[in-house]
Amino acid sequence: MTMYDYLVVGSGLFGSTFAYEAAKRGKRIKVIEKRSHIGGNVYTEKVQDINVHKYGAHIFHTNNKEIWDYVNQFAEFNRYTNSPIANYKSEIYNLPFNMNTFNKLWGVVTPEAAKKKIEEQKNVLAGKTPVNLEEQAIALIGTDIYQKLIKGYTEKQWGRKATELPPFIIKRLPVRFTYDNNYFNDKYQGIPIGGYTQIIEKMLSSELIDVEVSTDFFNRKEEYMNEFPKIIYSGMIDQFFDYSLGTLEYRSLKFESKILDRENYQGNAVVNYTDAETPYTRIIEHKHFEFGNQKKTVVTKEYPSTWNKGDEPYYPLNDKRNNELYQQYKDLASKFPNVIFGGRLGMYKYFDMHQIIGAALATVKQEF
Ligand code: FAD
Incomplete structure (x- = not known):
């Protein structure tokens, strides 16, 4: 014993x-x-x-x-404070979806104008009950945000087309009608x-x-x-x-890290790549988590991947x-x-x- x-x-x-x-x-x-x-x-x-x-x-x-x-x-x-940004084909948008995002997308300035635009875009479904993730996302947030900020990212994450994914994956989307880029609602x-x-x-x-x-x-x-x-x-x-x-079963991730001989690579800790063509979903620049001012920087590309026995089981x-x-x-x-x-x-x-x-x-x- x-x-x-x-x-x-x-x-x-x-x-x-x-x-x-x-x-x-x-x-x-x-x-x-x-x-x-x-x-x-x-x-x-x-x-x-x-x-x-x-x-x-x-x-x-x-x-x-x-x-x-x-x-x-x-x-x-x-x-x-977590304030990730989205890079869609070199267009930059604030996350979570908020007034900054809506202003950049449509030029709207007031919450009323943003809500109106979203409602108009949701109407393409004409009240139909969503049968897949694509329809669910459109029902929640409309076509523009779905096309630019959700579709490619989600398809890379799951390794499947949004039309083949079940709607329940996105029950809710973080949407805010204020100019607040703080991703989390938590107190601390x-x-x-x-x-x-x-x-x-x-x-x-x-x-x-x-x-x-x-x-x-x-x-x-x-x-x-x-x-x-x-x-x-x-x-x-x-x-x-x-x-x-x-x-x-799990989804796995592959990380590819590099030391770069420059002080600041992307100006933010987390940048999501929301188009379908870029093979990674995010680039992390670690120094920004601690407001670092080191001479060099370390960045990591995050690639979602299929999990096979023996791989790291992430999700x-x-x-x-x-x-x-x-x-x-x-x-x-x-x-x-x-x-x-x-x-x-x-x-x-x-x-x-x-x-x-x-x-x-x-x-x-x-x-x-
Ligand atoms: P783990 O951290 O996985 O620890 C389990 C340990 O057991 C591992 O070290 C493993 O090597 C060891 N182990 C397994 N099998 C054996 C064995 N046979 N013999 C010996 N050792 C073994 N949470 C947040 O709050 N905020 C975030 O921003 C956040 N981001 C995340 C990002 C990613 C990519 C992932 C995957 C998770 C994230 N999380 C985040 C969640 C966070 O990582 C988990 O809550 C936490 O790590 C879970 O701790 P754990 O002890 O359960 O598991």
């Missing part, structure tokens, strides 16, 4: 929050992580003195003051000054926590299951069961088939009371960072 109370599989925000809270309660924890570093997808690394978001841009935002205070104990956050948002990795480092810094990176749970699954009284598992739930009921494909399959795995998991399945991979659901911290704290509450 081991000296540890818990084995935590995965050092992302879920596993690390659990480990931190368990150590605070005097428990001994071993954390194993298959990547060569801790942090999961929030990991940031310094390149040219710039904190690079290695697994995609991460902006912390929440309406929950408790979660905001909780995460602020591990890092100081800056005043970064920002970026940890110095990056996210420090948050995970602090969470795992207790003497009661041992961390082993480059260690895959599946290399010693049987031993771990016998040795540890309890396991917090934040890897893929279907892999835990050796895919015995079938494989859950769960929560369609009917996968949700039903997940439910079957969840039922199977309930027969293993010594294993808690958590995090975005263990629960097969997209979670923002504040939600995953909330989910980990809820698990802690149940456990102690």
Whole structure:
């Protein structure tokens, strides 16, 4: 038997929050992580003195003051406000869709004029119930915004034509009739000054926590299951069961990063490329998350890609088939009371960072 109370599989925000809270309660924890570093997808690394978001841009935002205070104990956050812009064939538009966007598109100045224009354009559907994503988008926002800012981007994201995608993918669109480019409606948002990795480092810094990176749970699954009284598992739930009921599907991403010998490449942290021809969906210029003025800059192109077993599973494909399959795995998991399945991979659901911290704290509450 081991000296540890818990084995935590995965050092992302879920596993690390659990480990931190368990150590605070005097428990001994071993954390194993298959990547060569801790942090999961929030990991940031310094390149040219710039904190690079290695697994995609991460902006912390929440309406929950408790979660905001909780995460602020591990890092100081800056005043970064997410205001992405869209580049459609070199025309620049503000996001989310707001009065700045409408003014640039149609020259309208007042909210009334913008609403009128959108209503006119929605009429092309003549009240028909949308049967695909294209019709759904037009029903919500009209033809111009759909054609320039939604169609190409969405088709690249999903790897399918908008007419072949189900309407429910976009239930709502962020539309604002004010001149406000702040993407999120949340009360609190920002970026940890110095990056996210420090948050995970602090969470795992207790003497009661041992961390082993480059260690895959599946290399010693049987031993771990016998040795540890309890396991917090934040890897893929279907892999835990050796895919015995079938494989859950994801969308993946490929990142292509470059150091550029110039101070400022695109003037904004996030630029979405909304035409169909540009193969990537976004370019991230990392220094702008922290208002950096380094001499060089680091940019990352983000390419959506099909997920095959072995690729990084970024976004769960929560369609009917996968949700039903997940439910079957969840039922199977309930027969293993010594294993808690958590995090975005263990629960097969997209979670923002504040939600995953909330989910980990809820698990802690149940456990102690
Ligand atoms: P992860 O971070 O994935 O951690 C799981 C860890 O388990 C990984 O490190 C993995 O290597 C490890 N692991 C898996 N299997 C094994 C195994 N067999 N053995 C050992 N270790 C294993 N949220 C926001 O709030 N704002 C954003 O702007 C935002 N942007 C995002 C952008 C992208 C591209 C993506 C994909 C997500 C974004 N998120 C954002 C969500 C955020 O990344 C998640 O909420 C968070 O990372 C989930 O933490 P987790 O611990 O559940 O999963």
